[in-house]
Amino acid sequence: MNLELNDIDRIIEMAWEDRTPFDAITFQFKLKEQEVINLMRKELKPSSFRLWRTRVQGRATKHSKKRTFDEGRFKCSRQRTITNNSISKR
DSSP states (O other): OOOOHHHHHHHHHHHHOTTOOHHHHHHHHOOOHHHHHHHHHHHSOHHHHHHHHHHHTTOGGGSGGGOOSOSSOOOOTTOOOEETTEEOOO
8 A cells, every 4th residue: 555654644643642552543544453463563663662662552542443432532521622612611
């Protein structure tokens, strides 16, 4: 698959984020988990890749099926809702 540099940067960013599951990367970029791992191996320095793999391996937040919290998007309880470009009060 041919990816643009911006797409590669975004995939790496999403892969590093704790709360972004691999399913979200698959949905947006059509890359399976193993393809993301291969991309990270190719694009990162070896020490950075090892650090990332250690961090991600078995992490429940990176695998939708292992999540114990709501499947919707994470939202802080103190975060205000935004409607029609204005922030609503609690």
